[in-house]
Amino acid sequence: MHISEGxxxxxxxxxxxxxxxxxxxxGLYKLDHDQVPKVAIVSAALFVASLIHIPLGPANVHLILxxxxxxxLGWTVFPAYLVVLVLHAMLFQFGGLTVLGVNTFxxxxxxxxxxxxxxxxVRRTERKSVLFxxxxxxxxxxxxxxxxxxGLSLYSTGPEFLGVAGxxxxxxxxxxxxxxxITGSVIVFLHQVRPDILG
Amino acid sequence: xxxxxxxxxDSVIHRLDPRVKILVTICFTFSTALSNNFIVLGSLFIVALxxxxxxxxxxxxxxxxxLRLNLFMLLLWFVLPFTTPGAAVFYLHxxxxxxxxxxxxxAITVKGNTIxxxxxxxxGTVELSxxxxxxxxxxIPAKLTHLFLFTIRYVDVFHHEYERLSRAxxxxxxxxxxxxxxxxxxxxxxALLLTRSLDRAERVLAAMKCRGYxxxxxxxTRFAMRSSDLLFGVVSGFIFFILIWxxxx
Numbered sequence: 548m549h550i551s552e553g554x555x556x557x558x559x560x561x562x563x564x565x566x567x568x569x570x571x572x573x574g575l576y577k578l579d580h581d582q583v584p585k586v587a588i589v590s591a592a593l594f595v596a597s598l599i600h601i602p603l604g605p606a607n608v609h610l611i612l613x614x615x616x617x618x619x620l621g622w623t624v625f626p627a628y629l630v631v632l633v634l635h636a637m638l639f640q641f642g643g644l645t646v647l648g649v650n651t652f653x654x655x656x657x658x659x660x661x662x663x664x665x666x667x668x669v670r671r672t673e674r675k676s677v678l679f680x681x682x683x684x685x686x687x688x689x690x691x692x693x694x695x696x697x698g699l700s701l702y703s704t705g706p707e708f709l710g711v712a713g714x715x716x717x718x719x720x721x722x723x724x725x726x727x728x729i730t731g732s733v734i735v736f737l738h739q740v741r742p743d744i745l746g
Numbered sequence: 747x748x749x750x751x752x753x754x755x756d757s758v759i760h761r762l763d764p765r766v767k768i769l770v771t772i773c774f775t776f777s778t779a780l781s782n783n784f785i786v787l788g789s790l791f792i793v794a795l796x797x798x799x800x801x802x803x804x805x806x807x808x809x810x811x812x813l814r815l816n817l818f819m820l821l822l823w824f825v826l827p828f829t830t831p832g833a834a835v836f837y838l839h840x841x842x843x844x845x846x847x848x849x850x851x852x853a854i855t856v857k858g859n860t861i862x863x864x865x866x867x868x869x870g871t872v873e874l875s876x877x878x879x880x881x882x883x884x885x886i887p888a889k890l891t892h893l894f895l896f897t898i899r900y901v902d903v904f905h906h907e908y909e910r911l912s913r914a915x916x917x918x919x920x921x922x923x924x925x926x927x928x929x930x931x932x933x934x935x936x937a938l939l940l941t942r943s944l945d946r947a948e949r950v951l952a953a954m955k956c957r958g959y960x961x962x963x964x965x966x967t968r969f970a971m972r973s974s975d976l977l978f979g980v981v982s983g984f985i986f987f988i989l990i991w992x993x994x995x
Contacts, residue, residue, distance in 0.1 A: 551815055551818050551819075551858055552775075552779065552815070552857065552858040552861040552862055553778070553779060553853075553854045553855070553856070553857030553858030553859075553860075553861060554822070554854050554857075554858070555779075557779075557780045560779060560780075571890070575887055575889050575890060578889055578893075580889070580960070580961030581951060581961075583889060583892045583893060583896065583961070584896055584947050584950045584951045584954065585944065585947040585948075585951065586893060587892070587893045587895075587896030587897045587899075587900065588896065588897075588900045588904075588943045588944075588946055588947040588950065589940065589943050589944065589947065590893075590897050591896075591897045591898075591899075591900035591901045591903070591904050591943065592900075592904045592939045592940055592942070592943035593940075594897070594901050594904075595901060595904040595905050595907075595908050595939065596908075596935075596936045596939055596940075598905075598908075599908070599932060599935070599936070601922070601928070601929070601932055602922045602923060602924050602928060603924060604924055610936070612936065615936075615940070619940070626889070626890055626893055627893065627897075629890070630890075630893050630894050630897045631897070633894070634874075634897070634898065634901065636865070637865070637869060637870065637874070638751065639814070640811045640812075640814050640815055640862055640866075641814075643775075643858075643861055643862065643865070644771070644772075644775050644861065644865050645775050645776055645778075645779040645861060646779075705830075707826060707829045707830035707831065707847065707850070708826075708829070709829065710825045710826075710828070710829040711821065711822060711825050711826065711829075714821065714825065725929070728926070728929040728930075728933070729929055729932055729933045729936060730933070731933065732929060732930045732932075732933020732934060732937070733933045733934075733936050733937040733940070735933075736933060736934045736937035736938070737937050737940070737941065740937070740941060741941050741944075744940070744941065744944060
């Protein structure tokens with residue numbers, strides 16, 4: 548879920564850049580030197596996981612996993628996503644350089660919110676069904692909010708983009724379902740195998 | 747896909763100082779994104795094409811990369827002419843195609859292709875690790891460049907890990923389908939990648955501490971500005987300012 552190059556107008560690009568920059572600066576401030584390898588290696592794993600194609604009916608979708616990223620990384624998800632999106636642009640031409648600010652913000656803000664809203668719940672509960680349910684909600688929420696931010700970025704460029712935003716949002720509805728199911732199983736697995744990661 | 751990934755070659759563009767290339771890319775890509783003047787956009791597109799030819803980029807690779815972008819542009823061409831208000835030039839049943847919408851789609855297509863060409867030509871020809879070193883020298887915060895260098899290093903490692911896990915699934919006759927078993931399995935696969943990444947992070951940190959890591963990397967790549975770099979920078983700067991002047995006036 549990236550906005551491609553050349554679409555957004557100057558004010559939107561600038562707003563995205565400023566908002567992301569604030570998040571990145573705060574994330575780097577929170578990031579201890581000892582934590583740099585951890586954050587980088589987890590984002591590398593998330594980058595690879597986001598390349599997995601999950602079958603969905605006759606088509607397939609690829610994962611985004613920003614909810615899980617938020618749970619694991621907290622505020623440092625901002626600089627982590629900046630790096631991941633640079634790689635997406637350089638290696639696959641998804642997104643791009645001038646839209647880095649907007650794309651980083653659209654993915655990292657829901658991730659940080661997931662960290663605040665759901666981490667306490669995931670940490671406290673022991674029941675598998677609740678954990679799975681929390682995962683589904685995290686998947687829905689993070690992708691839903693990302694799509695909303697993406698639509699808002701397009702709409703702020705001009706009202707004529709509303710149609711495109713609608714098509715993109717609609718085509719991402721199945722992604723929300725897949726993301727929810729996958730996030731649910733990830734959390735259940737992590738809770739059983741390595742509860743300290745979610746603690 | 748690793749820290750060594752880049753478009754190899756030995757052209758003039760390849761041999762330029764990466765720092766100059768980064769700065770020129772930033773100037774050209776942002777001026778393309780912000781411009782609303784077709785003369786400026788057209789000139790930038792021609793500059794990008796000239797640079798791409800000069801770098802001897804493999805044509806098939808460039809087309810493959812641009813194709814991905816233009817598939818999305820196709821969606822815009824199908825929607826924007828109908829949703830943009832303005833004088834209609836053509837009617838499709840009761841749907842009006844507006845002239846403003848067609849111009850808007852054209853502008854976006856040219857912009858997108860130009861920007862991708864610019865950074866594929868200028869940054870794609872630099873090894874990712876060297877790019878990290880060049881960013882460090884351009885005074886990007888150290889933690890951010892470390893994050894970049896570590897991530898490109900371990901993307902490769904985890905891609906291998908993922909392939910290993912997929913092979914393990916295949917030998918156990920796993921066939922992905924549209925069912926809950928598939929989703930659970932992929933969820934566990936992702937979780938396994940994450941637990942392994944955290945374990946590896948601990949080992950990497952321990953190994954680095956053992957070698958005296960205190961949050962600083964010593965960048966050994968030496969960059970030297972040569973006259974050709976200076977010339978490239980000055981000519982690009984000249985073009986950049988002329989285009990800004992055209993845009994404003």
